[in-house]
Amino acid sequence: MSSSVSPLAPKHVPEMPVIAGVRLATAEAGIRYKNRTDVLLAVMDKGTAVAGVFTKSKCPSAPVEWCRAKLKGGKARALVVNSGNANAFTGKTGRASTALTAKIAAKAVGCSESEIFLASTGVIGEPLDATKFDGVLGRLAETAEPGDYLAAAKAIMTTDTFPKVATATVKLGKAKVTINGMAKGAGMIAPDMATMLSFIFTDAPIAPAALQALLKSGVEDTFNAVTIDGDTSTSDTLLAFATGAAAEHGAPKISRASDPRLKAFVKAFNQILANLSEQVARDGEGARKLVEITVEGAKTKASARKIAMSIANSPLVKTAIAGEDANWGRVVMAVGKAGEPADRDKLSISFNGIRVAKSGARDPSYDEAQVSDAMKAPEIAIKVSLGLGRGRDRVLTCDLTKEYVAINGDYRS
Amino acid sequence: MSSSVSPLAPKHVPEMPVIAGVRLATAEAGIRYKNRTDVLLAVMDKGTAVAGVFTKSKCPSAPVEWCRAKLKGGKARALVVNSGNANAFTGKTGRASTALTAKIAAKAVGCSESEIFLASTGVIGEPLDATKFDGVLGRLAETAEPGDYLAAAKAIMTTDTFPKVATATVKLGKAKVTINGMAKGAGMIAPDMATMLSFIFTDAPIAPAALQALLKSGVEDTFNAVTIDGDTSTSDTLLAFATGAAAEHGAPKISRASDPRLKAFVKAFNQILANLSEQVARDGEGARKLVEITVEGAKTKASARKIAMSIANSPLVKTAIAGEDANWGRVVMAVGKAGEPADRDKLSISFNGIRVAKSGARDPSYDEAQVSDAMKAPEIAIKVSLGLGRGRDRVLTCDLTKEYVAINGDYRS
The missing domain is CATH 3.10.20.340 (ArgJ beta chain, C-terminal domain)
Incomplete structure (x- = not known):
């Protein structure tokens, strides 16, 4: 594993603001790595809309299948991400593992299992012992804070040499809304998708279908236009969460992606996707150019x-x-x-x-x-x-x- | 450039017999390399049939275009191969260079320019100075001998770490016929074709159309089933020459690839293609496995x-x-x-x-x-x-x- 930071890493890491309705916490669950965080829990307020795009691999990981199925509900209360083990090609054990993780998370957060979203990154083909999340997720749910996006980005790294975050603040109607994003690379990266894992959070009140349309259109020239090695991961996952908290200070509720009031938001949203996907290319394994x-x-x-x-x-x-x-x-x-x-x-x-x-x-x-x-x-x-x-x-x-x-x-x- | 021989090189290099109707000669034309041969001239007797398959690149080299055009005649008297410069993406200069090389070769051998076949391998995009062949080809035509196939295989190498030859002797009717082949790799190799250059010679009397059908069918599971790096060369060329000299000692003249008398020949022919293409994989650039x-x-x-x-x-x-x-x-x-x-x-x-x-x-x-x-x-x-x-x-x-x-x-x- 690479230890030195890529020479192509951005010189400047932005201050990441808080997103109302999102709380984060990380922990060392000891899934594979030692002396570093490897689990991220993001807890979202009730009413959070979710959208997602995934690998086109014919052999997707168990968490990808889980998310695809749960996306139909359009609502999310928590995201659990682990690094070190992709829970891919793990057969029935893998499905049992995602179900157990979701169960533990739902209990910790106090929501339905269908509002839990999961992502795993790391080695393929090794069983993921979800019992390791027992206790850990409960503690994380209690300590989650509006928080530290950089710490969250660090917890999901594998061979990445730097954490990848981006942020933008933009007007939606007359209200200010914020978009935060994080991503991890760094190999097995090719369209479609181009990153293994990326998560976007916003307080904008955008309905699931509209958010899904924005995401689908946004990845085309960003994440889907990045390749490290032409190898498509079994686990590629990009999820976007919109808590809607900005509605409280006047942001209009958006139900269609074509809503003209979204113009500035869409631009900023796509810039975040472009920024994160470029960081993925900058941190391609062994990259010097x-x-x-x-x-x-x-x-x-x-x-x-x-x-x-x-x-x-x-x-x-x-x-x-x-x-x-x-x-x-x-x-x-x-x-x-x-x-x-x-x-x-x-x-x-x-x-x-x-x-x-x-x-x-x-x-x-x-x-x-x-x-x-x-x-x-x-x-x-x-x-x-x-x-x-x-x-x-x-x-x-x-x-x-x-x-x-x-x-x-x-x-x- | 690699200097040590691949550990995967065949332990045994076969003795290459003479093919009646084929004479070979090599020289140092100084096209790019120093202190090594870089030009091969193969002179074939009148009546030699030729067949060929080429790269599917949309940007083929000038020699590939030349050969494709001349293949229609079905007859060959000489093959000129140089290493060090692929004469690819050299525009009008490239076309002029192939024409001049063919003219020099035709004069040296005493035949029509349309009976000259050309192949070049090496760097792409640099003009090939065909005047370097002037004099050289005349001398080679005079000194060409029935044969050192290993020396010929050496002259066409670029980053190859060992020369690649194969031979088989088989019955056609009641007569013994021989097939010799040579190939060079070693990078920019993917279907379709899998080698940059390969040449097969036989004394069997096989008509051009039949030879073409054999070649096309034979490459499918041999040269087209080898990849080094997924990169398809602009220059991939596989030519087969059948002098027909074995007719003198009783080999039947074959006009159709489906002729049942060809059975043993086809098997041996395909084995030569398999052998050479495997050698290409064994000599993939940097290969250790x-x-x-x-x-x-x-x-x-x-x-x-x-x-x-x-x-x-x-x-x-x-x-x-x-x-x-x-x-x-x-x-x-x-x-x-x-x-x-x-x-x-x-x-x-x-x-x-x-x-x-x-x-x-x-x-x-x-x-x-x-x-x-x-x-x-x-x-x-x-x-x-x-x-x-x-x-x-x-x-x-x-x-x-x-x-x-x-x-x-x-x-x-």
Whole structure:
């Protein structure tokens, strides 16, 4: 496991305000890790709306199946997250484990089991002993405070090297509402979803269906546009909770995502998603470079996305960037293998604003020294212009380093 | 570039017999490498049939486009291969370069330019100076001899750590015919094709259309079932040449691939393809483990292939194997992300014959020490049983090591 903080970590960690109607607490349940918190309990006031999007894996974890089923009720009273064990591919034991965790949590919080949401992250395939939550969750429910979002973000980390939080305050009607978010990465990350776990909290009074629509639309160009290694987790979970507490000081109750009063809120909400998903890319396992890939001139946005993802997931492109090598030939390779419309002789490619290839050949003004110098930057922007249409998209990834191999070669040992 | 030979290299290199009607010669043209051969000329007798399959990249190299066009004639007199520069994404210069190379070769051999076949491997995007072949090809045509196939295989290497050859002798009718093959890897290898360059020579009298059908069918479970890094080259080329010289000592002339007299030949031909493609996997960049992935019980063979490739291309599976970690949870993840029908609770997984997961959970008899011990072997067989149908497939890959990152992080520098 990596011990030093990623050089790409944000320089500034925001002060996280309180969200009315949300209380947090963390503990050391000793599920896997020693001497660190590994359980988060978030308690929400009655009437909290919940929305969620999950991994598209055909083999999802037991908590993902639990949340999907409970989402139909649209209401949440508590979220229990543990790190260290994903409770994925644990069969009947896994289902029993989620049921028991929910039972313990419901008792601790004083609500129905169907208002409990669960997320687990860590090793796949090992039974999760839910009895470890017994006692712990009761204590957490008693001590939960409006709180410490940074501590919460720390408790859900696995191979992350820094906790990921973001916040925004925005007007809804004439009232001020707040949105807080947290996320954890850092490997097995590819659409769709791009992070293993992320949670958003707001005091805005937004009905479940509207919140679900916002979330579904918001992830498309944020969490679903990030890839670390092309590997999709069995556990990817993004949940949003809206307590509605801001209604008390005049925020209008929103029932439709298309409500024009939501405009500023939607913008801020999407910025939080973008911020958190970028932090996930910045903390990709072993990452030393943040890589932004923009594809323009594609036939469609979907085609641009597919090509951008082909580049972002190419081991050869990613290792070249790790080696600070502007090996644009590998970008051509990745465009070619995407299977989408592309005309080699119309292709242009730039690295950090320096055009290296134009109309299917090396740019006449290509200066290797200049490009090599640009590749030393911690952030690399690759732009590919296909010259075919107006489809455009952008995805984020990171480089592929020896550290990635080291982290993943002995994750379990 | 790697200097030490892969530990997975075959222990035995076969004696390569002569193929009547084929003469070979190699030289140092100084295209990129120093102090090693980098050009191969194979001269074939009149009447030689040719067949080929190529990369499916939308951005193929200039030599691939050249060969595709010339294949229509069905006849070959010479093959020119260079290593060090792929002549890919070189625009008009690239096309001019292939045309000039063919012109020089045609003059040297004394044939039509349309009977010249070309292949280039190496860096993408750098202009290939074909004038370097001037003089060299003439000299090679004069000195070409029936044969040193091992020297030829050496001349076409890039990051390969060992030359790859295979041979078989088999009856066609009552006559003995010979098949020789060579291949080079070692990165940017994924279907379809799985090797960058491979060439097969035989003295069997097989018509172009029949040879093409054999090749197309033969690659499906050999070269197209190998992946190193999921990256498809712009240059992948597999050409087969049949001189027909064996007709002189009684081999029947074959015009259809379905000819029953071909049975033994087809078997040997496919074994050569399997042998060479396995050598490519054994020489994957940085590889320390050969990994065979078998998926059975899928809905269809195509579905099994897709799931097997999802496992084979997963960085997390590959790094776990590098770390000798039987992390079957990552196999589950890769099954889940393939998007193919899979039922988590019917899934069984074994590593080197030891079942680790059964019916969607850890095998009750799972013994970590036993499995860990098995993971130390240089060859790892992963078997996934989906329990859904009769679809079965098998692919080969290798592990993902720090050396892969090192090789590809400074390939150009």
